[in-house]
Amino acid sequence: MSGMDAIAARVAACPTGAEGEPPVVVACRELHRHFGDVRAVDGVDLTVRAGEIAALLGPSGCGKTTLLRLLAGFERPDRGTVALGGEVIASPERMLPPERRRIGMVFQDYALFPHLDVAANVGYALGRRPDRARVDAVLELVGLAGLGDRRPHELSGGQQQRVALARALAPEPELVLLDEPFSNLDAALRDRVRSEVRDILRAAGATALLVTHDQEEALSLADTVAVMCDGRVRQSGSPEEVYGSPASRWVAEFLGEIDVLPGEARSGSATCALGRVPVAGDLEGPVEVLVRPESVTVGMQRDEGEHEALVVERTFYGHDQLLVLELAGGLRVRSRSMGFPAWHPGDRLRVRLSGPVTVLAAGV
Numbered sequence: 525m526s527g528m529d530a531i532a533a534r535v536a537a538c539p540t541g542a543e544g545e546p547p548v549v550v551a552c553r554e555l556h557r558h559f560g561d562v563r564a565v566d567g568v569d570l571t572v573r574a575g576e577i578a579a580l581l582g583p584s585g586c587g588k589t590t591l592l593r594l595l596a597g598f599e600r601p602d603r604g605t606v607a608l609g610g611e612v613i614a615s616p617e618r619m620l621p622p623e624r625r626r627i628g629m630v631f632q633d634y635a636l637f638p639h640l641d642v643a644a645n646v647g648y649a650l651g652r653r654p655d656r657a658r659v660d661a662v663l664e665l666v667g668l669a670g671l672g673d674r675r676p677h678e679l680s681g682g683q684q685q686r687v688a689l690a691r692a693l694a695p696e697p698e699l700v701l702l703d704e705p706f707s708n709l710d711a712a713l714r715d716r717v718r719s720e721v722r723d724i725l726r727a728a729g730a731t732a733l734l735v736t737h738d739q740e741e742a743l744s745l746a747d748t749v750a751v752m753c754d755g756r757v758r759q760s761g762s763p764e765e766v767y768g769s770p771a772s773r774w775v776a777e778f779l780g781e782i783d784v785l786p787g788e789a790r791s792g793s794a795t796c797a798l799g800r801v802p803v804a805g806d807l808e809g810p811v812e813v814l815v816r817p818e819s820v821t822v823g824m825q826r827d828e829g830e831h832e833a834l835v836v837e838r839t840f841y842g843h844d845q846l847l848v849l850e851l852a853g854g855l856r857v858r859s860r861s862m863g864f865p866a867w868h869p870g871d872r873l874r875v876r877l878s879g880p881v882t883v884l885a886a887g888v
């Protein structure tokens with residue numbers, strides 16, 4: 525079955541779904557799990573649709589693992605529900621055991637059996653008499669055809685990762701959970717393995733939820749990102765939405781570099797040290813203009829910016845450079861631009877906003 529056919533079959537099999545959108549595979553509603561005074565999961569609403577790769581992104585201790593364990597069936601909710609394909613699988617009253625949830629899991633350390641070969645590791649997920657043809661098909665899907673008789677220690681880190689993925693995909697689960705799946709790989713390998721994993725999940729037509737604390741990983745890999753903090757989902761949306769239109773200063777800062785310029789909003793626009801910017805909604809009064817460095821461009825010519833800035837610091841990264849600029853009045857803002865031309869501390873430049881900014885009521 526091709527990836528598209530697999531997605532179509534799964535979409536058809538799923539009972540819920542608004543018109544025009546893939547149906548909902550997983551729905552967490554008002555989910556709570558507390559440990560004494562610690563509100564590890566504190567009222568989470570989360571939806572993952574068929575064929576989607578979703579990322580649950582948040583700092584250490586925000587409740588990601590607990591939420592994953594609630595989905596997998598290793599924790600019971602104190603309140604709220606988890607539904608899979610329209611059926612409630614977890615609530616304070618009802619706990620479907622993990623092995624009956626049709627959820628595949630890829631663990632951080634892969635959790636492969638060292639004494640079993642690759643085929644047996646994958647076959648383990650298919651019960652006592654695994655279908656060898658299915659094992660071979662899924663090994664082919666993950667690019668490991670012909671390596672079925674190797675032991676895990678005879679594979680590279682990236683290959684072990686793919687065995688873990690093959691094992692999770694073999695029983696054709698409704699949902700695949702991936703718990704920090706790239707944290708064991710060194711930086712050079714990580715980028716490659718990430719895109720391999722994304723391609724494999726797509727080819728399998730899988731619906732996946734990836735748990736990570738790595739912003740770049742979530743933004744580059746997922747179709748939707750749920751940003752979690754202190755047991756709650758603070759914002760969810762496409763990578764572009766959460767990065768480009770953060771709902772709060774915390775979300776903006778967690779997802780990337782940001783400078784905050786004080787401003788004043790009136791009649792649909794706000795004025796700040798870098799000029800006038802449009803304001804969504806009916807915001808009036810004191811505001812914070814959140815500016816990402818790549819939205820600030822600089823040049824030498826008058827027409828390259830209506831504001832003057834002094835370069836006080838420069839860091840060269842090869843593919844780009846980061847400048848710290850001082851504006852009139854002493855406010856500082858960063859600018860990220862191509863590595864050339866090279867600017868230096870002491871240079872006086874023209875500066876302007878040339879990308880999206882976010883305007884929030886002061887203190888949000």
Ligand code: ATP
Nearest residue numbers: 559562564582583584585586587588589590591737
């Ligand atoms: P990390 O990225 O560091 O793994 P996380 O976002 O996955 O963190 P959790 O492991 O879900 O966070 O933990 C959330 C909070 O719940 C933390 O304060 C943690 O100490 C607490 N916690 C988790 N499990 C338990 C438990 N079994 N008993 C008591 N407290 C717990």
